[in-house]
Amino acid sequence: MSEERLMSKKKPAYPVSADLDSYLDEYNRKIEIPIFYEDLLRFAGSVVVYDTAGEDTLWVRVYYSDSERQEIDLSLKQVYSILHSDGSDRIFQYLNIDAVDYCTFGNSKPFRIKVRNILNDNFTYFYVKRTDASRIYGLELEHMLSPYNLNFLVYKDTLIEEHIAGIPGDVFIKEMLPHCSESEKAQLAKEFVKFNERCMIRLLGDMRSYNYVIVPVHDFDHVVYRIRAIDFDQQCFEGKLKVYRPQFFKENYHMVELVRGKLQRNSVDQYKIEERSIVAKRIISSGTRINRLVMICKKDNISLPEHIAMLGKQIYELTLDANFKRSETMGELLALALDFVKRNYQDVSMKQIIEKRIDLD
Structure with a gap:
C-alpha cells in the first residue's frame, strides 16, 4: 500500500485544552520559558546541513543578526538550564550554543539546538517546536507506557523536548x-x-x-x-x-x-x-x-x-x-x-x- 493512501497528506496542529493545560501544570510540564518558537523564526539566513557522506540532511543551519544573536543564545541557555538543571544561571558560563538547525520536513518543523560544555566539549541537543495537543498526549503516553522516561516542557504555543539519543x-x-x-x-x-x-x-x-x-x-x-x-x-x-x-x-x-x-x-x-x-x-x-x-x-x-x-x-x-x-x-x-x-x-x-x-x- 502506498504511503499516500496509508497516511493523510497533512495533519493539523491541535490546541491545548484548558483541562490538558491544567494537567501539564500539575505534573510540572508547564513552566515559563524565556523564548518562543516564533522568536527562532526570525533568522537572517541559513545554509544546508550535509551528513558525513555529503547527503542533504533536510536540516538547515540558521544564523541571526548580531543584534539578536546574543539575546537568543542567552535565552536558549536558560531553556537548557530549566530542562536539564535547576533553572539557575550558574552554568551559563560553561555553555555555548554551537548551532541552531531548522527542519522544514514533516509537520512539526522543529528547531534543533546544539549545546556544548566548553570545559570538556561534551554536547547534547534539545528541540523547540510548536505546541500540538496530540504530540503532548504522545509524549506523556511514551513517558508512562514505554520503558523510557521523557523530559519536555510546554509554555503557551512552544514545546521544548529533550533529545532522544540513538x-x-x-x-x-x-x-x-x-x-x-x-x-x-x-x-x-x-x-x-x-x-x-x-x-x-x-x-x-x-x-x-x-x-x-x-x-x-x-x-x-x-x-x-x-x-x-x-x-x-x-x-x-x-x-x-x-x-x-x-x-x-x-x-x-x-x-x-x-x-x-x-x-x-x-x-x-x-x-x-x-x-x-x-x-x-x-x-x-x-x-x-x-x-x-x-x-x-x-x-x-x-x-x-x-x-x-x-x-x-x-x-x-x-x-x-x-x-x-x-x-x-x-x-x-x-x-x-x-x-x-x-x-x-x-x-x-x-x-x-x-x-x-x-x-x-
Missing part, C-alpha cells in the same frame, strides 16, 4: 544491520515485534524507520538493541489501523524480513503477549496520572470524525468489542484500547491464581 532507524538498517551477527539479528527481530505491539496498543502512528532510533546497549559480552520512538506527531490521529503498526511501512521492510527469517510464529505470539503484559502493568502502576490524562483525551478534539469512525470499526473487527464502534473521540478509542489490554492481563492473572489454588487444594 541511531536513526533508517541509518541503522542501511549501514549497520548487514554487519550484525545472527544472534543480534534475532534479538532485533524480537525488539521490533515488541515495538510494533506497543505502538498499536497506545495508538502511536507513523513509525517509519526515520521516526525511531536503535539504541545499542552493551551487556557483558554482547550487545542488546532497543527501539525508541522519537516522533509523536501521529498520536491518535489517523483512521487506518495499519498506520499504528510499523510493520506496514515499506521503510521497515528489512525489519519485517528479520522477523520472518528469525522468529517462529509461536515466538512472535509470545513476544506480543509479553509486551501487552508489560504495558498492562505500566497502566496499573501509573494509577491516577494515566487515568486523568485519558479522561482529558476522551473529551479532546485531536482527530477528524471520519478517522474516528474508521478506526473504531477496524479495532472492533480485531477485538469484537462493540464499544469501539460507538466511540465518538480518539480519546475514547484510546481509553478502550488500554482498558482492553489491562482487563485481558488481569483476567489471565486471576485465572492463574485460581488454577494454582485448585492445584494446592
Whole structure:
C-alpha cells in the first residue's frame, strides 16, 4: 500500500485544552520559558546541513543578526538550564550554543539546538517546536507506557523536548544491520515485534524507520538493541489501523524480513503477549496520572470524525468489542484500547491464581 493512501497528506496542529493545560501544570510540564518558537523564526539566513557522506540532511543551519544573536543564545541557555538543571544561571558560563538547525520536513518543523560544555566539549541537543495537543498526549503516553522516561516542557504555543539519543532507524538498517551477527539479528527481530505491539496498543502512528532510533546497549559480552520512538506527531490521529503498526511501512521492510527469517510464529505470539503484559502493568502502576490524562483525551478534539469512525470499526473487527464502534473521540478509542489490554492481563492473572489454588487444594 502506498504511503499516500496509508497516511493523510497533512495533519493539523491541535490546541491545548484548558483541562490538558491544567494537567501539564500539575505534573510540572508547564513552566515559563524565556523564548518562543516564533522568536527562532526570525533568522537572517541559513545554509544546508550535509551528513558525513555529503547527503542533504533536510536540516538547515540558521544564523541571526548580531543584534539578536546574543539575546537568543542567552535565552536558549536558560531553556537548557530549566530542562536539564535547576533553572539557575550558574552554568551559563560553561555553555555555548554551537548551532541552531531548522527542519522544514514533516509537520512539526522543529528547531534543533546544539549545546556544548566548553570545559570538556561534551554536547547534547534539545528541540523547540510548536505546541500540538496530540504530540503532548504522545509524549506523556511514551513517558508512562514505554520503558523510557521523557523530559519536555510546554509554555503557551512552544514545546521544548529533550533529545532522544540513538541511531536513526533508517541509518541503522542501511549501514549497520548487514554487519550484525545472527544472534543480534534475532534479538532485533524480537525488539521490533515488541515495538510494533506497543505502538498499536497506545495508538502511536507513523513509525517509519526515520521516526525511531536503535539504541545499542552493551551487556557483558554482547550487545542488546532497543527501539525508541522519537516522533509523536501521529498520536491518535489517523483512521487506518495499519498506520499504528510499523510493520506496514515499506521503510521497515528489512525489519519485517528479520522477523520472518528469525522468529517462529509461536515466538512472535509470545513476544506480543509479553509486551501487552508489560504495558498492562505500566497502566496499573501509573494509577491516577494515566487515568486523568485519558479522561482529558476522551473529551479532546485531536482527530477528524471520519478517522474516528474508521478506526473504531477496524479495532472492533480485531477485538469484537462493540464499544469501539460507538466511540465518538480518539480519546475514547484510546481509553478502550488500554482498558482492553489491562482487563485481558488481569483476567489471565486471576485465572492463574485460581488454577494454582485448585492445584494446592
